[in-house]
Amino acid sequence: MTRPSFATLVGMIITxxxxxxxxxxxxxxxxxxxxxxxxxxxxxxxxxxxxTDSIGRDLLSRMIYGGRTTILVAxxxxxxxxxxxxxxxxxxxxVGGWFDQILSRFVDLVMSIPxxxxxxxxxxxxxxxxxxxxxxxxxxxxxxxFRLSRAVAxxxxxxxxxxxxxxxxEGTVWIVFREILPNALSLxxxxxxLRFIFAVLFISxxxxxxxxxxxxxxxxxxxxxxxKDGLVYGISAALMPTIAIAVLAISVNLVADWALNRTSSLxxxxxx
Amino acid sequence: MQGGHMSHAESVFMHPxxxxxxxxxxxxxxxxxxxxxxxxxxxxxxxxxxxxAILGQAxxxxxxxxxxxxxxxxxxxxxxxxxxxxxILHGDLGTSLTTQKDIATAIxxxxxxxxxxxxxxxxxxxxxxxxxxxxxxxxxDRWPDKLxxxxxxxxxxxxxxxxxxxxxxxxxxxxxxxxxxxxMFDGMSLAQKLNTIALPVMVLVMVVLAxxxxxxxxxxxxxxESAYIETAVLKGMSPLAVITKHxxxxxxxxxxxxxxxxxxxxxxxxxxxxVVFVYPGMGQYLVDHVSKRDVPVVQxxxxxxxxxxxxxxxxxxxxxxxxxxxxxxxx
Numbered sequence: 001m002t003r004p005s006f007a008t009l010v011g012m013i014i015t016x017x018x019x020x021x022x023x024x025x026x027x028x029x030x031x032x033x034x035x036x037x038x039x040x041x042x043x044x045x046x047x048x049x050x051x052t053d054s055i056g057r058d059l060l061s062r063m064i065y066g067g068r069t070t071i072l073v074a075x076x077x078x079x080x081x082x083x084x085x086x087x088x089x090x091x092x093x094x095v096g097g098w099f100d101q102i103l104s105r106f107v108d109l110v111m112s113i114p115x116x117x118x119x120x121x122x123x124x125x126x127x128x129x130x131x132x133x134x135x136x137x138x139x140x141x142x143x144x145x146f147r148l149s150r151a152v153a154x155x156x157x158x159x160x161x162x163x164x165x166x167x168x169x170e171g172t173v174w175i176v177f178r179e180i181l182p183n184a185l186s187l188x189x190x191x192x193x194l195r196f197i198f199a200v201l202f203i204s205x206x207x208x209x210x211x212x213x214x215x216x217x218x219x220x221x222x223x224x225x226x227x228k229d230g231l232v233y234g235i236s237a238a239l240m241p242t243i244a245i246a247v248l249a250i251s252v253n254l255v256a257d258w259a260l261n262r263t264s265s266l267x268x269x270x271x272x
Numbered sequence: 273m274q275g276g277h278m279s280h281a282e283s284v285f286m287h288p289x290x291x292x293x294x295x296x297x298x299x300x301x302x303x304x305x306x307x308x309x310x311x312x313x314x315x316x317x318x319x320x321x322x323x324x325a326i327l328g329q330a331x332x333x334x335x336x337x338x339x340x341x342x343x344x345x346x347x348x349x350x351x352x353x354x355x356x357x358x359x360i361l362h363g364d365l366g367t368s369l370t371t372q373k374d375i376a377t378a379i380x381x382x383x384x385x386x387x388x389x390x391x392x393x394x395x396x397x398x399x400x401x402x403x404x405x406x407x408x409x410x411x412x413d414r415w416p417d418k419l420x421x422x423x424x425x426x427x428x429x430x431x432x433x434x435x436x437x438x439x440x441x442x443x444x445x446x447x448x449x450x451x452x453x454x455x456m457f458d459g460m461s462l463a464q465k466l467n468t469i470a471l472p473v474m475v476l477v478m479v480v481l482a483x484x485x486x487x488x489x490x491x492x493x494x495x496x497e498s499a500y501i502e503t504a505v506l507k508g509m510s511p512l513a514v515i516t517k518h519x520x521x522x523x524x525x526x527x528x529x530x531x532x533x534x535x536x537x538x539x540x541x542x543x544x545x546x547v548v549f550v551y552p553g554m555g556q557y558l559v560d561h562v563s564k565r566d567v568p569v570v571q572x573x574x575x576x577x578x579x580x581x582x583x584x585x586x587x588x589x590x591x592x593x594x595x596x597x598x599x600x601x602x603x
Contacts, residue, residue: 109306112585113578114540117558122314124562124570201431205544208433209559224433228548231437234445242434249429 004258011254018248022068029061034216041227041235050240054226059237066218067244073134073219074199080138081195085145086188090176092146093153094162104150107143115140116205123211133212137202141195148191152184159183193256197249204245220245292593300586307578308360312353315567316345356571365572370564375572379554383576386546386553389469390538393476398531401481405488405527409496409519410511417489424482432541436475436548443471472549479541484534491526495519525595532588536581543577 004012021028030049031037035057042052050059092100110118119136126132156162162179170178206212207221215222220241227238323339324331339345344352359366365375408417427435495501496519504514543555550556558573 109303109310112303112582113307113310113574114537114581116540116543117574117577117581118310118314120543120558120562121311121570121574124565124567125315197429205431205433208431209544209547210563211559221431221433224437228437231441232445236441238437239441242430242437245434246426246430250426253425253429 007254008258011251011258014247014251015255018067018071018251021064022071025064025068029058029064031058031061033057033062033065033218035061041230041237051237053223053237054230059223059240062218062223063220063240063244066220066223066241067248069213069217069219070200070203070221070245071248073130073137073203073213074196076134077137077141077199077203078192078196080134081141081145081199082188082192084139085142086149086181086184087176088142089146089149090153090180090184091172093150093157094172094175094180100150103146107146110140110143111147115202119202119206120209120211123206128211128214130213133203133206137199137206141198141202145188145191145195149184149188152187153180156180156183190256190259193252193259197252197256200245200249200252204241289593293590296586296589296593300582304579304582307582308357308575309353311571311574311578312356315571316349316352360572360575366568368561368569369566370561370569375569378557378569379572379576382552382554382557385551386542386555388465389472389476389546389551389553390535390542392466392469392473393480393538394535396473397477397480397484397534400477401484401531401534402488402527404481404485405492406515408485408489409492410515412493420485424486427478427482428486432475432479432544433548435478436472436545439471439475439478440548469551472545472551475545475548476538476541479545480534480538483537484530487530487534488527491530492519492523494526495523498522525592528591528595529588532584532591536584536588539577539581539584 036055037058038048038052038056041054042048042056044051048058048060050063053059053062088103092103119140122136123132126136157180162175165175165179203212203219204221204224207219208225210225213219213222215226223241224238227235230236231238323336323345327335327339356366363376365379367373368375368378371378404420408420411417492515501514501518504518505511509517542553543558545551546553546555547559554573554576558570558577561569561573
C-alpha cells in the first residue's frame with residue numbers, strides 16, 4: 001500500500017470534517033433550520049457569522065443543515081447505486097446468456113440518454129420526496145456501476161477458483177457473494193468516491209433547478225437557488241454553498257484519486 | 273440489415289466504410305426508437321398517476337377523471353404510444369397542457385437558441401482543449417502539465433451552476449464587464465447576440481474544456497508510447513516535429529471521439545447554464561415544464577435532447593470510421 005501524499009491527507013481531513021459537521025449539525029448550528037432571526041441578507045457579523053439569507057434566516061445554520069441533507073441524500077443514492085449495480089453486474093457476468101444480454105442492452109439504452117434529462121423526465125410525474133430522489137438518482141447511476149462490476153466480474157469468472165466452486169456444485173448466489181465480491185471489492189471501493197461526488201453534484205443541480213429537495217428543508221443546491229437573486233447586488237450569500245460543494249468535491253476527488261492509483265488495473269469511467 | 277432494396281451480391285462488394293456507417297446509422301435509429309419507448313414508459317407507466325400528479329393531491333376524484341378523459345389516458349397504453357409516435361414522425365409533438373400551445377412551434381425557436389449557444393461554446397472549446405492538451409503532452413510531468421492538470425481537476429469537481437455563479441460574481445459584480453442576464457430576442461444583430469451570450473458561453477467552455485483536454489492528453493500520450501514515435505525521436509527529430517508529423521495524424525481518431533463525446537455532454541450542461549442566465553432555450557423550457565408537470569412538453573423535450581445526444585454520438589463514430597486509414601483503403 002502506497003503512503004498517502006500530502007494532498008490525499010488534506011482531502012481526507014476535509015472530507016472527515018464535512019461528515020462530522022453533517023452528523024453533529026444539531027449541536028453545531030447556532031440557530032434553527034427555518035428560524036427567521038434577522039433582516040434579509042444581513043452582512044456577516046459576530047451574531048451571524050455568514051450573514052443571513054434571502055428571508056432573514058441564519059446562513060451558517062442553513063449551510064450546516066444543508067450539508068447534512070446533501071451528504072445524506074448523496075450517500076444514500078450511492079448506496080442504492082452500488083447495491084443494485086454491483087449485484088446485477090456480478091450476476092450478469094456469472095449467469096451470462098439471455099439474462100446478461102437483456103440487462104446489458106437495457107443499461108446501454110439508459111446510458112444513451114444523459115442522466116439529468118432522464119431524471120427530469122421521470123421527476124415530472126413523480127412526487128419530489130427525498131426517498132423518490134434517492135431511488136431515481138441511485139438507479140440512474142447504477143448503470144455505470146453495473147458496467148464496471150460486470151467488466152470486473154467477467155475477468156474473475158474465468159479464474160480457476162470460480163471454476164472449482166462451480167464444479168463442486170455451488171449456486172449463483174454463493175459464487176457472487178463468496179468468490180466474485182471479495183475479489184472485486186478493492187476496485188469497487190476506488191469507484192465509490194467518484195460516484196459519491198457525482199451524486200453530490202447531481203442532487204445539488206436538481207435542487208438548484210427547483211426539482212430536488214423542497215423548501216423549507218435546505219440543501220446546498222437549494223440555498224444557491226434561494227439566494228441567487230442577491231448576487232447581482234453584490235450579495236455573496238449564494239456563493240457560500242457553491243464553495244462548500246466545490247471544496248467537498250475536490251477533497252473527495254483527492255482521496256478517490258489515491259484509491260484509484262492504488263488499484264492499478266482499474267478502468268472505470270467517472271461519468272458525466 | 274442495410275435496407276431491403278440491396279441485393280445480396282451488391283452487399284458483398286460494398287465498401288467496408290459504407291457498410292460500417294450504415295450499420296451505425298441503423299443502430300442509432302433503433303436506439304432512438306427504444307428511447308422513445310423508455311420516455312413514454314417513464315412518464316406514463318410509473319406508479320404515479322399523471323392526472324393526479326398534474327392536479328395535486330387535493331384534487332377531487334371527478335376532476336382527475338375529467339383530466340384523464342381529456343388527456344386520453346383511458347385508452348390502452350399501446351395505442352396512446354403509437355399515436356404519440358405517429359404524431360412525432362409527422363412533426364406533431366402535441367400540445368402543451370399548461371399553455372394549450374403547439375409544442376413543435378414553441379420548441380423550434382428555442383432549439384435554435386440552444387444550438388446557437390452550444391455552437392459558439394464548441395467553436396471556442398475545441399481548439400483550446402486540443403491546444404492545451406498538446407502543451408500538456410509537450411511538457412509532460414513538468415510544471416505546465418501539472419498546472420493544467422490541477423486547474424482542470426478543480427473545474428471537473430464543480431457543477432455547471434457553480435462555475436456560472438462564480439464567473440457572474442467576478443465578471444458582472446466585481447469587474448462589471450457583462451450583464452448578468454442573457455436576454456436574447458430576434459431583432460438583435462449578431463454582434464449584440466454574441467455579447468449577450470458571452471458569459472454563458474464562457475461557462476460552457478469551462479465545463480467541457482477540462483474533460484476534453486484531459487482526454488485529449490491521454491489519447492495523445494497513448495500514441496506517443498508507440499514504436500514509430502520512439503524511432504522518430506531516436507533519429508533526432510525535434511519534439512515539436514514529432515508531435516505534429518507523427519503523433520497528431522495518428523491521434524486524430526481518438527481525439528475526434530473525445531471531442532464529440534464532450535460536445536454531446538454540452539447538451540446536458542446547456543440545460544443548467546440556460547437556467548442560470550435565464551436564457552430562452554430548450555433547457556429552460558424543459559425545466560419550467562417539469563415543475564408544472566406538463567407531461568407532453570417534457571416528453572417532447574426529452575426526446576429532442578436524446579435525439580441530439582445520440583446524433584452527436586453517431587457523427588463521432590462516423591468521423592472516426594472515416595479517419596481510420598485501414599478502413600479507407602481495404603486489402
